[in-house]
Amino acid sequence: MLLDVGNSHRQRVLAICGVASLFLAGAVMTHASQTPSQTQQAPPGTASPASAAAGGQSATTVPSGSASGIQNAQGGLSVVVLDPAHGGTDPGARGTGGIQESEIVLEFTAEVRKALDQQGFQVVQTRQANDNPSFDDRSAIANAQRNAVFITLHIASTGLPGTVRVYVNSELPAVTTATALIPWDRAQAPFLGLSRKLGDLVQGMLTQRFKGSPDSAQTAAIRQLRTTAAPAIAVEVSSVVVNDRADLDHMAPGVADAIARGVVAFKPLYVIASTRGGSP
Amino acid sequence: MTDPIIDSLTELAPGPAREKWKFWLTALLVFVVVGAAISVPLIRRRMKRAARLQEQSAEQARRELTQPVPMNPSDPLVKAKLFWLSDSDHSVLAPLTVELPLSSDPVLRSKQVLNTLLAGPVDVELRTLPPDAVLLAFYILPDGTAIADFSEALAISIPSGIASEQLAVDSMARTLEANVPQAKRLKILIHGQEAETLAGHVDLTGTFAVHIDASQAPANPAAGKVGALVEPPLTAGHSTFKLARR
Numbered sequence: 006m007l008l009d010v011g012n013s014h015r016q017r018v019l020a021i022c023g024v025a026s027l028f029l030a031g032a033v034m035t036h037a038s039q040t041p042s043q044t045q046q047a048p049p050g051t052a053s054p055a056s057a058a059a060g061g062q063s064a065t066t067v068p069s070g071s072a073s074g075i076q077n078a079q080g081g082l083s084v085v086v087l088d089p090a091h092g093g094t095d096p097g098a099r100g101t102g103g104i105q106e107s108e109i110v111l112e113f114t115a116e117v118r119k120a121l122d123q124q125g126f127q128v129v130q131t132r133q134a135n136d137n138p139s140f141d142d143r144s145a146i147a148n149a150q151r152n153a154v155f156i157t158l159h160i161a162s163t164g165l166p167g168t169v170r171v172y173v174n175s176e177l178p179a180v181t182t183a184t185a186l187i188p189w190d191r192a193q194a195p196f197l198g199l200s201r202k203l204g205d206l207v208q209g210m211l212t213q214r215f216k217g218s219p220d221s222a223q224t225a226a227i228r229q230l231r232t233t234a235a236p237a238i239a240v241e242v243s244s245v246v247v248n249d250r251a252d253l254d255h256m257a258p259g260v261a262d263a264i265a266r267g268v269v270a271f272k273p274l275y276v277i278a279s280t281r282g283g284s285p
Numbered sequence: 286m287t288d289p290i291i292d293s294l295t296e297l298a299p300g301p302a303r304e305k306w307k308f309w310l311t312a313l314l315v316f317v318v319v320g321a322a323i324s325v326p327l328i329r330r331r332m333k334r335a336a337r338l339q340e341q342s343a344e345q346a347r348r349e350l351t352q353p354v355p356m357n358p359s360d361p362l363v364k365a366k367l368f369w370l371s372d373s374d375h376s377v378l379a380p381l382t383v384e385l386p387l388s389s390d391p392v393l394r395s396k397q398v399l400n401t402l403l404a405g406p407v408d409v410e411l412r413t414l415p416p417d418a419v420l421l422a423f424y425i426l427p428d429g430t431a432i433a434d435f436s437e438a439l440a441i442s443i444p445s446g447i448a449s450e451q452l453a454v455d456s457m458a459r460t461l462e463a464n465v466p467q468a469k470r471l472k473i474l475i476h477g478q479e480a481e482t483l484a485g486h487v488d489l490t491g492t493f494a495v496h497i498d499a500s501q502a503p504a505n506p507a508a509g510k511v512g513a514l515v516e517p518p519l520t521a522g523h524s525t526f527k528l529a530r531r
Binding site: 090091095098099106140161162163164165170172219223225226227228229231241244 | 375376444445446447448449450451454481482485486487488490491493
């Protein structure tokens with residue numbers, strides 16, 4: 006819209022409009038940083054940690070001392086963040102008959118969500134549609150939760166069909182910052198011990214149901230897990246290379262039930278004594 | 286109203302002559318249609334073949350530019366250990382001993398063993414790396430960090446999945462560990478660039494342990510196994526001290 010005013014007036018109006026739009030943009034960005042995804046649901050009774058990151062800073066603190074750690078533990082495990090991998094322009098593994106990993110993991114996630122709901126967990130998903138949040142966006146959703154575990158779901162294009170593998174992140178350099186803050190790039194480091202316990206429990210449940218799966222969780226340098234500040238595992242189902250898609254669909258309820266039972270078994274072990282250095 | 290051209294043709298070609306003219310016109314049309322029906326698929330096929338040849342020659346040119354280091358027969362034959370998938374269990378690696386004339390120069394030697402690894406075992410099912418991937422460059426820094434730069438085919442053609450990607454990295458790291466003692470850790474580049482992941486799963490932002498002691502270097506005190514990510518992946522994009530939210 007153009008205002009028919011004198012030159013000096015026009016400049017003043019433009020300046021006011023410019024400042025106003027900057028404020029508006031700032032407000033929108035702050036809101037966006039507080040809600041990384043529309044799919045995120047903040048657990049009741051927890052303050053949004055993103056508020057600490059106001060002003061567009063990508064940094065906030067992680068409770069590190071034993072006091073805050075115990076405070077966390079008292080809450081107990083209540084939230085499970087489910088991450089259907091890939092999506093959007095990244096279909097993931099592609100199998101016979103146009104099967105796409107990104108679609109199937111959404112269906113598996115729905116089943117796992119149902120099973121966890123029945124166990125009384127609050128479930129947060131990193132995506133619910135065919136979009137592809139970045140690794141950091143997905144981690145941000147998980148890191149904004151208290152008393153949470155993170156499970157990323159994948160379908161491989163290799164491996165013995167009908168088997169399921171659980172992975173935890175391979176060793177990361179210990180966190181040694183004097184300020185007791187966890188570097189984002191190694192956010193998983195203090196949680197590796199708990200991740201291993203969760204991984205072994207879930208793998209055990211899966212192996213009971215899917216013969217030929219390994220007995221314990223494997224380690225791998227998984228990008229998604231590295232920046233996640235919570236006990237975190239990756240579950241990979243084999244495989245998209247099946248004669249009939251129904252073979253994969255039939256696995257979903259079993260995988261969901263095994264994951265839910267694994268998380269239930271892990272619940273009493275969920276004690277974050279300290280997040281500084283090494284494994285708890 | 287009649288067309289003056291048709292009128293003039295009608296006048297010029299009366300009775301049987303007109304019939305003859307119609308016959309020849311129809312024959313000509315049929316000939317053109319049949320000719321087109323035959324030649325169009327042939328032309329299309331030739332165009333496809335030309336495109337394929339062009340692709341192949343581009344790939345050939347690329348391969349020639351990045352010519353694998355030739356084995357020098359005068360080099361001593363060494364029993365090299367190469368890690369491909371185990372014959373009995375495709376989810377783990379197994380060493381295969383091959384006699385190769387390997388250079389004593391660590392960079393040349395690394396190129397030789399990695400190119401042999403890329404060439405693959407006799408049984409193609411035991412491959413860990415895609416056959417069309419090319420090692421574009423390889424060098425070793427003074428601190429023992431080996432930099433291996435691969436063509437994009439490594440990321441594009443590798444079977445997608447955590448297991449297959451980790452096995453690919455492990456096969457390279459363990460093959461270097463077995464044959465090149467100077468390589469302490471491995472950094473993988475894709476077409477000269479640092480990639481966030483290999484094919485959506487395995488983290489390529491750090492370096493992978495090649496010799497166990499590399500993971501216990503003072504700057505990187507992480508304990509680990511061969512193939513484990515040993516360096517804090519603080520890359521240019523992540524150089525600021527980002528902190529986990531909680």
